[in-house]
Amino acid sequence: MASIEELLSSNDTTGLLRFSTAGSVDDGKSTLIGRLLYDCKSVYEDQLDSVKNSRVNRSGRAIDFSLLTDGLKAEREQGITIDVAYRYFSTPRRKYIIADTPGHEQYTRNMATGASTASLAIILIDARKGLLPQSRRHAYISALLGIPHLVAAVNKMDLVDFSEEVFRAIEAEFSSFCARLGRPATLSIPISALDGDNVVNRSARTPWHSGPPLLEYLETVPITSVHNYTHFxxxxxxxxxxxxxxxxxxxxxxxxxxxxxxxxxxxxxxxxxxxxxxxxxxxxxxxxxxxxxxxxxxxxxxxxxxxxxxxDPARMPHVSRRFNASIVWMSAAPLEVNRGYLLKHTSHQTAAQITRIRHRVNVDDLSGQPAGHLELNEIGAVTIETTRPLYFDPYAANRATGGFILIDPVTNATLAAGMIEEQQAGPARRPAAEIARVETGRVTAAERITRSRHQAVTVWLTARANVAWILERRLFDRGCLVQALTDNVQTHLLPEAARVLNGAGIIAICSEASQEAEDRADAIMLLGGQLIEFGPDGLPPGDAAAVEHILAELERRGVFLPDDFSSGEGI
Amino acid sequence: MGFSLSHLKALEAESIHIIREVAAEFAKPVMLYSIGKDSSVMVRLAQKAFYPGPIPFPLLHIDTTYKFGEMIEFRDSFARSIGADLIVHTNRKAIEDGASPFRLGTQKCCAQLKTRALLDALEAGGYDAAFGGARRDEEKSRAKERIYSFRDRFGQWDPKNQRPELWNLYNARVDKGESIRVFPLSNWTELDVWHYIWAEGIPIVPLYFAKERPMVVRGASLIPLEHGIPLLPNESPQMVMCRMRSLGCTYCTGAIRSEADTLPKIIEELISFRRSERENRVIDHDQEGSMEVKKREGYF
Missing domain, CATH: 2.40.30.10 (Translation factors)
Structure with a gap:
């Protein structure tokens, strides 16, 4: 037998799996967890004694395992789970954190809380009742919150005589529903939490089930899949x-x-x-x-x-004040369009409003319905505008930079959980042609050039903000009128701003955060021949080398007037 | 992919994230330091969170005056060694009025010397966030508590109306007079704490290690012979090989018989244990749903 020191050292490589459990009323979720803890020897005798001695026992067995998990007095009294309870157990292979979440629809927000940190969801289904609206809701929210692994634990198999037919029907319905959620690979396991079948040990009463018992699955499922390892x-x-x-x-x-x-x-x-x-x-x-x-x-x-x-500047997030998101509304006060809320995203907090509810989701059939507001526990697709820009990725690609919460600035309550969508609303663009028609003053471009001794051009860079700042300093020091602009906020404003600067005889240096085809088209249209573009591959890598390269190009193009250039000749 | 963290490193990272969030978002945080093993781990995590800078908030110890002498010695030398700003608060008024577990009973004594003292100290310091080392695996009602646990103006907890807590996005908004209790060790188990103490070489109070100590043996309990505990007729102190599994006030913290005098032995013992850590905490059992009631009133 390994010494305790060896055991502790080997434990250094033990991973941590967080999973959530969700179910409908009375489908035996608390019993399942109690059973997992008990069979993994994570229940202490005094805790077991207090359960054995409890006045309540709804199980019809020697031990009511559900009493191990319901923690609040009101929960024990009513026999329901109100809030998420976290449970801990371990096997030699892994440590587990269970977020045991409530089944009642009215506590959906607590379910979302539990699901948000999980990388696997167990959805409890009562074999006698099949897939209920609640089961669909749980699967839907689990998928919405990006839980990579969904497992149906078809419980109370003892009450349907371990019928393969009953199980297969539920399995088929569950996997087809999950496929519609974009989760084709799911697993269903026939169990009896009360008696322990297929929970930790393979059951002799389901010889037709070739898959693993629940615990074996939990021990072997890949853990790392909730993280993105590609975009820093x-x-x-x-x-x-x-x-x-x-x-x-x-x-x-x-x-x-x-x-x-x-x-x-x-x-x-x-x-x-x-x-x-x-x-x-x-x-x-x-x-x-x-x-x-x-x-x-x-x-x-x-x-x-x-x-x-x-x-990572080569793999930029989206930067915008406006985006589409799915939200789970968690407050008794309904969502109001255009009301001021606070939005917390990563370590950043800003004022925000929901400008549009695109639709409310009917969780039963996944259809979208028009909606003017969202009530407690409802889920909707919305468009949000923030006061300051957010740097984000779609939630599906990056949980950590795609999730946010909304907070009521008056009551301080947490109102909603949001997941940023793939398809973005995009900033409201004004047609570039319209801007170009604005009438400007009577001082001519030639007069300005004569005074400043240089042409007013726009240097266009991609993701080279440092180069922009250095170049600005170099040009300024040699007496040029110059202004560097980098705009990660709304890059579509850059061409417009550059045009105004050029119109005033000022060299504009623009560094946009990422290459946007639309911005480039605007820049070409607005700036025409004044635009000198250096694409992502058009500059040497070092900042100093890049600046020298640009200065040489400006010289070559005759941006700087020779000293003997006299006034009045025009260009 | 080669990117995997051990469970201890994952827990450590989560805790550091929480500690940094609180330090950044609250005007005046404080870390409750109870001198126990969990506090020792929490303080180490705070050191890590701000390294190479110092811990940017004070440590607060609520001293009931019924702690073990060894705890107080350890506290003072530990705080000095890490350069922490340590504040000690005692409900002097209650002590002067004669509050003691022997006179008031454990429930009332705890209300005065711990809960009241804590609320007073938090109010006096104007702290809007207080870190505690509680873990969810300790007790049923703790299993329900959020990492950021909101308290109203009276320091009370409403378990049925907790803010949803999603991902690692914590809602730090409080109005004047309100506060939060923060539990960075929420997801740690007792075994994780010991494992981490072993892996990191974190100093802990020697009372955790087995040694022959003078004890009053009362039924199945071993009560330390400190603070003039009144002896029952026919009782006399005995030397018993024992250690503390958790540390509190001497009268309310029973010792356990144990030979475990090193960390690996403690951990080995823990793995073989069939009884929970707080079983010998008198205060958890003085009434039904005891911890939930205390927490609602403002206890940590």
Whole structure:
């Protein structure tokens, strides 16, 4: 037998699986959990004694396992689960956190709470009743919250004589419903929580079931699938500045991997730098990935504070004040369109309003219905506008940067959970042609050029904010009228702003956060020949080299007037 | 993919995230420090959260004056060694009025010297967030508690009307006079705490390790011989090889008979245990649904 030290060390590689359980009234969810805990030897004798000695026993067996989990007095009295209860147990392979969530429709918000951190959902189905509206609701919310693995535990098989036919019918209905939710690969397991069939041990009473018992499945299902390891994002929680020599940005890696030397961009400033060190109390790391909590230092002094986000500039998040989302409404006061709410997303909080309810979801048949408001526990597809921009990814691609909550600024209540959708609303664009028709003053472009000794052009860069700032300084120092603009907020404003600057004889340097075809089209249309574009591959990698390259190109194009150029000749 | 974290590292990361959020979003947080093993872990996590900077909030110890002498010694040297800002608060008024577990009974004593003292200290300090080391696996009503547990102006908890808590997005909004209790160790189990103490080499009070100690043996309980506990007729103190499984006030924390004098032995013992950690906490059992009632009133 392994010594305890060996056991502790080997435990270092034990993973953590978080799963939720949801079910309808009386389908035996609390009993199932009690049974899992009991069979995994995670129930202490004194806890068991207090259950055995309880005045209530609704099970008809020696031990009412459901009493192990219902914690609040009101719950024990009414025999229902009101709020999420968290339970813990472990097997030699894994540690488990169960979010045991209520079945009643009126507590759907508590179910969503439990589901939000889970990577697997067990949906309890009473074999006698089949798939109920509640079961569909649970499957729907679990899928909406992005839980990768959905499992139907078809319970009370003892009450249908372990009939394969009954089980197969439920299994088929469940998997077809999940397929409609975009979750084709699901698993159904026939169990009896009361007697323990297929919970921990394979049951002799279901010889026709070839799949694993529940616990075996929990021990082997892949855990890591809720994280995104490709797109680096780290919302900054806290700036660590113990002395003048150290400035680090503390946060949890929300997605992607970060290593010293990686190029990162800070949002919303758009400034880029390289990672100097990934600092932790246990020593510097060679790399960090989700959900590690680290402190990142950068090569350059750039202004970053809480609520900002460090991202991979080659794989930028969306940056917008307007987006589409699905929301679960969690407050007794209904959702009101255009009312002021607070929105918390990553480490960032901003004022927000719901500008439109696109539809309300009928959970039974997944249809969308027109709606003027959303009531408690209702789910809707909405469009949201925020005061400050959000840096986000669709929830389906990145849970950590796609989820948000809405808060009532008056009562402070948490009103809704939101999941940002793939299809975005896009900013409201004004037709570029219309802007171009605005009439300007009577001082001519030639007069302006004569005075400033340079043409008014727009230098267009993609994701090179640092280059923009350096170039601005270089041009300014040589006497040019110049203004750098980087706009991660609404890049569609850049062409418009550049045009105004050029009209005033000023060189505009624009760095848009990511290459947007529409912005480019606007820029070409608005700026015409004044536009000098350097695409993502059009510049050498180092900032200084890029600036030299651009200056040479401006020279070549004759942007700077020769010293002997005399006034009055025009260009 | 090669990206996986051990369960302890995953728990650690979650706790650090919580501690950083609170430090950033509240005007005046404080960390309740009870000197026990969970507090020791929580303080270590706070050190990690702000490394290489210092912990940006004070530690608060509610001293009932009925703690073990060894706990107080440990507290003072520990706080000094990590350079923490330690505040100690005692309900002096109640002590002067003679509050003691022997006179008032455990329930009333606890209400005065712990709950009242805590609420007073939080109010006096103007703290809007207080970290506690409670874990959900300790007790049934704790299993229901949110990580950010909202308290009204009277410091009370409403278990039926808790804010939904999604992902790691915590709602930190409170009005003046309201506060939250924050439980960064919510998802840790007793075994995780010991495992972490072992893995990290975190110092803990020697009372956790088995040693021969003078005890009053009363029925199945071992009551430490401190603070002038009144002896019943025919009782006399004995030397017993024992240790504390959890630490509180001397009278309310029974010892357990144990030979476990090292961390691995403690953990081995824990794995073989069939009885829960708070079983020997008198206060958890002084009435039905006891902890839920205390928590509603403002207890941690």
């Amino acid at each position: 994002r780290m919302p900054v929680q806290h700036v660590v500045r113990p002395d003048l020599d150290f400035r680090g940005f503390a946060g949890t890696v929300a997605s992607g991997v970060v290593k010293p030397g990686d190029r990162v961009m800070a949002l919303p400033s758009g400034r880029t730098s390289r990672v100097k060190e990934v600092v932790t109390h246990d020593g510097n790391l060679a790399e960090a990935f989700p959900p590690m909590a680290v402190c990142v230092t950068l090569e350059h002094e750039i202004d970053i504070s809480r609520g900002d986000m460090l991202v």
